[in-house]
Amino acid sequence: MMHVRTRTMAAALLLAAAAQTLAADGSMAGNWALKIVSPQGTRLPKMSLVQEGNHLSGSYQGMRGEAPIAGTITGNEFDLTVKIETKDASLVVEYKGVLTGDALSGKVIMGRLGEAAFTGTRAR
Numbered sequence: 001m002m003h004v005r006t007r008t009m010a011a012a013l014l015l016a017a018a019a020q021t022l023a024a025d026g027s028m029a030g031n032w033a034l035k036i037v038s039p040q041g042t043r044l045p046k047m048s049l050v051q052e053g054n055h056l057s058g059s060y061q062g063m064r065g066e067a068p069i070a071g072t073i074t075g076n077e078f079d080l081t082v083k084i085e086t087k088d089a090s091l092v093v094e095y096k097g098v099l100t101g102d103a104l105s106g107k108v109i110m111g112r113l114g115e116a117a118f119t120g121t122r123a124r
Contacts, residue, residue, distance in 0.1 A: 025054045026076045026099040031123040036108055038116035046123070047080075056080060064091075076100065 029051040036043040045062035047069055060069040060082040071080035080095040095118065097106020104120035 025073050027051060028056055028073055028078060028099055028104075032104065032120045033123050034104070034118055034120040036116050036118045038108075038110070038114070040113060047082075060084075071095070073099065078104075078106075 028049050030049060032047045032049065034043075034045045034047065036045070043063060045060060047058060047060045049056050049058040049069070051073070054072050054074055056069075056071045056073060056078070058069050060067050062084065064084050064086055067082050067084050069080055069082040071078060076099045078095070078097055078099060082093045082095075084091045084093060091111050091113070093111070094109040095106060096109070097104050097118070097120075102122035104118070106118060107115050108118045109115050
């Protein structure tokens with residue numbers, strides 16, 4: 001009987017550890033290929049992220065050039081902000097979404113240009 005209790009206790013501890021791991025912040029470090037589908041057309045920006053704890057930073061490459069990107073991740077939900085500067089104007093773009101393994105999904109808020117859905121995949 002003691003042997004069964006030991007196994008049951010070990011299984012319970014493993015389940016608790018797995019649940020805690022799933023609740024931990026995901027890793028967004030690395031390179032990402034994004035796809036934005038909006039009324040202005042389909043865009044395919046890229047980003048390269050570094051993660052320290054739940055803080056994200058890196059570079060964003062889109063049709064208007066390269067810009068720094070920063071944000072946070074809590075659990076599997078993230079917020080990223082990039083400020084794109086051109087000679088004529090600036091645009092703050094916000095990504096709000098969910099990380100699922102090597103995939104991203106959510107919405108992108110493009111200031112005066114409105115909102116759109118986006119998806120992303122980790123580039124290898």
